[in-house]
Structures are given as structure tokens and as C-alpha cells.
Amino acid sequence: MKYLLKAIFLGLVLPLSALAQSFVLSDIRVDGLQRVSAGTVFSALPIRVGDEVEPGEIQDATRVLFRTGFFEDIQIGHENSVLVITVRERPAISKIDISGNKAIATEDLLKAMKEYGLAEGQILKRSTLRGLTQEFERQYVAQGRYGASVKAELKELPRNQVELRVAVDEGVVAAIKHINVVGNRAFSDKELEEIFELKTTGWLSWLRSDDKYSSEKLTGDLERLKSYYLDRGYLDFQIDSAQVSLGPDKKSVFITINVVEGGVYTVSEVEIAGNPIVAEEEINRLLLVREGQRFSQARVTTTSDYIAKRLGNKGYAFAEVNGVPEANEEESTVKITFFIDPGKRTYVRRISFRGNTRTADEVLRRELRQMESALASSARIEQSKVRLERLGYLKVVKVETTKVSGTSGRPDVDYMVEGQPSDSGGAGR
The missing domain is CATH 3.10.20.310 (membrane protein fhac)
Known part of the structure; x- marks a missing residue:
């Protein structure tokens, strides 16, 4: 008598007949393999030749094989004492083609896809693909492109492979039509609007792009608004809410900011x-x-x-x-x-120069007023930075004082330098 279990893609398992009986496994046969090796299946199976197999163990074996992620469909049954496993493998991604994108580079989209497990040579998971297209659309929404859409299509190829085609319609960045601050009494709408980086559409917006909404810019504007009030005595100032609404055309944005000013301290x-x-x-x-x-x-x-x-x-x-x-x-x-x-008094352990590829190290060191093993001084460190800048052939000079793990009061001072182009001077090097 033959007992057959068919597991569908979602991992649901049909129960075996309550009258099913155990049997001693004499052999295992796997049908339907193309790229996945039989050894991969055998190593994943929780049962072995010679085991006495109960019906429930066949259900467990089906779940285990699904968890490998290699298969779309699995059927397990037995003919007498031989376990028969019939599988349909998930297709492999042979090629990825992305079209229609300009605001987000193809390399960045491919990198995001790889993080989702979607890359050339990888096994295709359709559920992951659906989640990825939604993530791409969220990225475009973060740029203010509310009308953007991302569609993924699969073209079947020989040997159970597919070409993944991602078509992007980026739409346009929604423009800000109105910014409304509610609850302000001490300062006029015009005064507060001047604080914001985001602006409503004006005749120079096409050049400045300052009417293009982005959540990051709004967050910065809210911080500037809070600082504006705090710097003028409004210690209890609060932003109750910031609401962003989209017009029916998905091209117009309306921002409403509700504030509580409080009193002056x-x-x-x-x-x-x-x-x-x-x-x-x-x-x-x-x-x-x-x-x-x-x-x-x-x-x-x-x-x-x-x-x-x-x-x-x-x-x-x-x-x-x-x-x-x-x-x-x-x-x-x-x-x-x-x-x-104040913490502990500090002495400089080491001074280093990063990014210096053209100037001799001793040329830079003779400009320093902060020395190694000497007491660390913010003034001397900054004076050394100024002297390096005055050399004339260093385009960028930044300095950073960093704690060193395992040492007590012995920081390192790192000067990050970048040389001028070769035709910008260079005497004394």
C-alpha cells in the first residue's frame, strides 16, 4: 500500500491516514533534481536507511527539506520500503536587468537586492522578491517620489533558470505647495518659514530644488525650529506633531506643524x-x-x-x-x-598623518607645536593644524584626538591631510 504526502509551497502538509503503519527504510530515491545534489538532500533528511519510519517522521522530513530553501514543491511517499522523494527546485537567477532608474543608481539597487538574497547565481525566492519591490518603492517615497512604482517580471530560461527584470517608474518628486505652522504667536509665519530649508514652490525652485520634499530635510527643519525658540527663551517649546499630506495627483505636498510655544524664561x-x-x-x-x-x-x-x-x-x-x-x-x-x-590628565601617545602620500613626514612634523609624550593641549593641537594649513600645499587638514583602548590618559592625535593638485604649488617639499 502506498502513502503519499504532498506539501505545497506554503509548507502546509496533508495528514497521513490514521491507519498508516511504520516500515523499515531500505532505500531512498530522489526524483526531479537538476542543480541541487542528491547528497544535499540526504544530508538534510532526518531519517536514514535502516531506520524504522513512522508517518509523522515523513511529515518532519518534508518540513526539513522545505527549510533548505531549494525547493518550491516536495512530494514524499513510499513504495513498499523505498522512500520516494519528488521535488521541484526553485529556479536560479541567471541574469538581473534593471531599467527606468535614474534617481537611484543601478549599483545601489543591485546592492540592496543582494542584501535580500537576490543576486545572479542565487536561488530565487518569490516571497523575497515581492518584499524587495515594496522596499524599492519605500526608498523612492523617502525621496518624495510618491508616484513611483517598481515591477518585477521573470523570464524563464532553460535548465530551470530565470532572468529577473525589474522595471522602475520613478515618477516625479512631489513639490511643496504649502507649509503651515499652527500655534505660533511670538513669531510670524514669514519669520518661521525663513528658518526652513524646505520651501514652497517659487519662481527659482526649478534651480534650487528647495520645494522638493524629503523626510530628512523636514527632520532638520524641525530641529532648526526648536533651536530657534530655545535660543529665544522658550524653554517649554514643543512640536506636537508634523503632518505631511499628499494631494490626489501625488505631486503636491502639504506640511502642517503644530507647536506649543510656552512662555519666555x-x-x-x-x-x-x-x-x-x-x-x-x-x-x-x-x-x-x-x-x-x-x-x-x-x-x-x-x-x-x-x-x-x-x-x-x-x-x-x-x-x-x-x-x-x-x-x-x-x-x-x-x-x-x-x-x-575634567577626567584624567592626558599625554599624547602618538601623532600620525593620514592621507599624506607626497610630503615627507618630517616636513609636516616640524610644523607641529604639540609633541608626542607631552601633555595634550587643545590649543597646541589646533595651532599645529593652522600651521599645516599655512604650508600652502595641503588642501585639507582635519585633526582628531582619539582615546586608545587599553591605555589610561594616552590618546592619539591624527591629522587627516590631502595634498593640492600637482600644479598648485609644492615648494619646500
Whole structure:
């Protein structure tokens, strides 16, 4: 008597008859293989020749073979004591052709496809293909191309191979027709619109492309809006929501930003806490925040940077300074405390130059005012950068002070340099 199990593509298994009986497996036969080796099937199977096979074990074997990802359809049955496995392999991708794309490079699309497991020579998974086309469309939506569509077609080739054709219709970038800020009283719509990088369509928009919506630009504009209010004393300012709606034509974007301004706060007290290292009078000279001033987040941040840089000149390269506001809502005042943690005093372990391929190392080193093994000084490190820039034949000079794992207070200083083109000078090299 022959018992047959057919597993469809979704992995559902029809139950065997309750009257089915076990048998001792004498042989295994696999039909339908083209590229996948019989050894791959045998190694994946949880049953072996000589085993006593129960009906439930055949169901388990079917599930195991599906999990390999090589097969679209599997039928398992037995003729007497011989297990018969009939498979239909998933096709292999022989070629990928992408057309219609300009805004996103073909190389980037192919890279994204490879991350999804879709590449030439790989086994095709149709469910993955559907997810990928949706991901491509999401990428175009992120660029403001709401009318974009991506379609994937398969052309069958000999030897169970397929050509994957991806047709892209990018559409056009939706233009911003209106930006509406709701809840603003202290500043006019015109004042706030000038803050934004995104603009409504104007007569120069074709040149500037500033009316093309993008979620990244909107996020930046919301940050600028928040900073604008915080720098003018509105400590409780909040953005309740930012809504982006699309016109029926999928070419027009309308942005609505709901804000709560709150009241204006005045600085009531400025306090220094922690371990400032340097004299209090010296710290006070660096304070941009004073009692009686209108609160400004920019002044708080800049003051923290000034104090950290001053400590850096003393050898505390990784000093942390945080200005923390403490608001009194009833009086609309704010106390600002600068917490100072100088950390450990640091000595430069090594100074290196990256990107330098034309200038002798000693030529660059003789311009340095920060030396290896010496106390790290932010001022000397920056002065060295300025002197390198003044050489005239370095186009780019950047500097970075980095902690070195396993060392205590021994950072490295890396100068990233890039030489000028050969016809831009070069004396003294």
C-alpha cells in the first residue's frame, strides 16, 4: 500500500491516514533534481536507511527539506520500503536587468537586492522578491517620489533558470505647495518659514530644488525650529506633531506643524558644579550666560564648549561639561548649572598623518607645536593644524584626538591631510 504526502509551497502538509503503519527504510530515491545534489538532500533528511519510519517522521522530513530553501514543491511517499522523494527546485537567477532608474543608481539597487538574497547565481525566492519591490518603492517615497512604482517580471530560461527584470517608474518628486505652522504667536509665519530649508514652490525652485520634499530635510527643519525658540527663551517649546499630506495627483505636498510655544524664561542664577580644575574667576570669564538674560540654549552650549576647550588646554583632552537648566515655571525663571568633569590628565601617545602620500613626514612634523609624550593641549593641537594649513600645499587638514583602548590618559592625535593638485604649488617639499 502506498502513502503519499504532498506539501505545497506554503509548507502546509496533508495528514497521513490514521491507519498508516511504520516500515523499515531500505532505500531512498530522489526524483526531479537538476542543480541541487542528491547528497544535499540526504544530508538534510532526518531519517536514514535502516531506520524504522513512522508517518509523522515523513511529515518532519518534508518540513526539513522545505527549510533548505531549494525547493518550491516536495512530494514524499513510499513504495513498499523505498522512500520516494519528488521535488521541484526553485529556479536560479541567471541574469538581473534593471531599467527606468535614474534617481537611484543601478549599483545601489543591485546592492540592496543582494542584501535580500537576490543576486545572479542565487536561488530565487518569490516571497523575497515581492518584499524587495515594496522596499524599492519605500526608498523612492523617502525621496518624495510618491508616484513611483517598481515591477518585477521573470523570464524563464532553460535548465530551470530565470532572468529577473525589474522595471522602475520613478515618477516625479512631489513639490511643496504649502507649509503651515499652527500655534505660533511670538513669531510670524514669514519669520518661521525663513528658518526652513524646505520651501514652497517659487519662481527659482526649478534651480534650487528647495520645494522638493524629503523626510530628512523636514527632520532638520524641525530641529532648526526648536533651536530657534530655545535660543529665544522658550524653554517649554514643543512640536506636537508634523503632518505631511499628499494631494490626489501625488505631486503636491502639504506640511502642517503644530507647536506649543510656552512662555519666555529669564536666567535667575548660574552655578558651577563638579571639579573645574581652573580658578573660578577664569571660568566666569568664559560664561556667556548671565543672570537677568533671556534664556538661550545656544549660549549654554557654547559656554560648555569654551570651558571644555579651556580644560583641554590644561591637558584634560576629554573633559565633559554639561549645562543643565532647572526651570521655575511659576516665576518663568531658569537656573543653569554647569557640571564639570575634567577626567584624567592626558599625554599624547602618538601623532600620525593620514592621507599624506607626497610630503615627507618630517616636513609636516616640524610644523607641529604639540609633541608626542607631552601633555595634550587643545590649543597646541589646533595651532599645529593652522600651521599645516599655512604650508600652502595641503588642501585639507582635519585633526582628531582619539582615546586608545587599553591605555589610561594616552590618546592619539591624527591629522587627516590631502595634498593640492600637482600644479598648485609644492615648494619646500
